[in-house]
Amino acid sequence: MICIKAIITAAGYASRLWPLTKDIPKPLLEVKGKPIVEHIVGKISEIPEVDEIFIVTNAKFYPLFEDWLVEIKANFPVPIKLVNDGTASNDDRLGQVGDIHFVMEREGIDDGLLVVAGDNLFNFSLLPAYNVFMRQKQILNPLYESKSYKAARESGSVVIDELTNEFVEFMEKSPMPKSTLISLGIYFFPQQKLNLVKKYIAEKNSPDKMGFFLVWLMKLEKVLGHVYTEKWFDIGWIEALEAARKEFEP
Numbered sequence: 001m002i003c004i005k006a007i008i009t010a011a012g013y014a015s016r017l018w019p020l021t022k023d024i025p026k027p028l029l030e031v032k033g034k035p036i037v038e039h040i041v042g043k044i045s046e047i048p049e050v051d052e053i054f055i056v057t058n059a060k061f062y063p064l065f066e067d068w069l070v071e072i073k074a075n076f077p078v079p080i081k082l083v084n085d086g087t088a089s090n091d092d093r094l095g096q097v098g099d100i101h102f103v104m105e106r107e108g109i110d111d112g113l114l115v116v117a118g119d120n121l122f123n124f125s126l127l128p129a130y131n132v133f134m135r136q137k138q139i140l141n142p143l144y145e146s147k148s149y150k151a152a153r154e155s156g157s158v159v160i161d162e163l164t165n166e167f168v169e170f171m172e173k174s175p176m177p178k179s180t181l182i183s184l185g186i187y188f189f190p191q192q193k194l195n196l197v198k199k200y201i202a203e204k205n206s207p208d209k210m211g212f213f214l215v216w217l218m219k220l221e222k223v224l225g226h227v228y229t230e231k232w233f234d235i236g237w238i239e240a241l242e243a244a245r246k247e248f249e250p
Helices: 036-044 062-075 096-107 127-136 149-153 195-202 210-217 238-247
Strands: 004-009 050-057 080-084 112-117 120-122 139-145 156-160 167-172 181-183 186-189 223-228 232-234
Touching: 004 036, 004 096, 036 050, 036 062, 036 112, 036 120, 050 062, 050 096, 062 080, 080 096, 096 112, 096 195, 096 210, 127 139, 127 186, 127 223, 139 156, 149 181, 156 223, 167 210, 167 223, 181 210, 195 210, 232 238
Parallel strands: 004 050, 004 112, 050 080, 139 223
Antiparallel strands: 112 186, 120 232, 139 181, 139 186, 156 167, 156 181
């Protein structure tokens, strides 16, 4: 039986959203009556093979996540476990790749892996991307067709081969993006490729952003994209949060 573990990265300090996030983490901000992270858990739970969800947070906000989890865990069929990365400020954070590696090592993860950033809100199902991942058995990063070069300049933009959907080029916040496809904070890893996260960290590469990891990864491995056109929200600033509260469809 195939088993998939999921990690939701929720250990950042969201300084761009202050003062909203001074005392509450971004994933616990509410959109349409639920915290962002709860919407994400619902989407992940639609994948039948996911048998455990890990939410990695920091020491500052861990108690707030504990309170939230007590209230909602009975609502989902998948066990949810909180992981405290032990950091207390933006200055000592582990970074997104660092947090993924931390959870993998601490929890002994040795199955297929789904990673979702804790500030992602999306109206689409993960199942189409997951089905491609299961057929291809390659690392897969879902993409959003933004149809906006302005949006691409503010994100990681991707050029893909139109026949194979393989990544050809990845650009992190390029002033001149070659594509309006945006890399979403969602990643599928087959079990046999998990060692690449460990290799990346062992080589002392930057643990901060998954974009840095993707640039490094493309030199070693095929990376696939799966394009979505349904609405996606990157809750990185107050205007984006306000837009999500108006337009997000649970």
